[in-house]
Amino acid sequence: MNTLMTGSCLCGAVKYHAAAEPVITGNCHCRDCQRSSGSAYAPVFFVPAAALSIEGSVHYYESIGGSGAKVRRGFCPTCGSQLFAVAESMPGLISVRAGTLDDTSHYVPSADIFVSQAAVWDHIPDTALKFATLPPAPPTR
Ligand SMILES: [Zn+2]
Numbered sequence: 001m002n003t004l005m006t007g008s009c010l011c012g013a014v015k016y017h018a019a020a021e022p023v024i025t026g027n028c029h030c031r032d033c034q035r036s037s038g039s040a041y042a043p044v045f046f047v048p049a050a051a052l053s054i055e056g057s058v059h060y061y062e063s064i065g066g067s068g069a070k071v072r073r074g075f076c077p078t079c080g081s082q083l084f085a086v087a088e089s090m091p092g093l094i095s096v097r098a099g100t101l102d103d104t105s106h107y108v109p110s111a112d113i114f115v116s117q118a119a120v121w122d123h124i125p126d127t128a129l130k131f132a133t134l135p136p137a138p139p140t141r
């Protein structure tokens with residue numbers, strides 16, 4: 001299996017490698033991503049869940065996402081870093097926070113979503129493909 005992308009949490013207790021190219025990439029500016037990350041947005045890429053190998057224990061917190069379906073956000077129970085999310089609305093896929101990549105240049109955001117909820121101090125490039133909430137179809141890379 002070819003390892004394309006690797007990453008870890010802050011303390012190193014959770015490591016992962018994705019053996020597939022991302023199928024969706026984007027920065028989510030929704031309020032849930034702001035609160036859960038403490039930042040302006042969550043940069044995420046989705047890979048097929050079967051292609052992501054996770055080492056270490058991950059705790060998941062469940063909430064109702066912008067689509068109205070359940071979203072489970074996975075974090076390291078030791079250091080609290082957020083790494084993963086599984087959305088009921090996107091079966092078979094798992095998202096990974098791009099800031100946890102060993103080489104962050106592997107992440108290329110294709111769109112900015114939920115920009116209608118962006119903080120006033122957020123910075124979204126004029127050139128970005130933007131959606132007020134969810135895109136009509138998932139943005140592809
Ligand atoms: Zn950790």
Ligand SMILES: [Zn+2]
Binds near residue numbers: 028
């Ligand atoms: Zn979000």
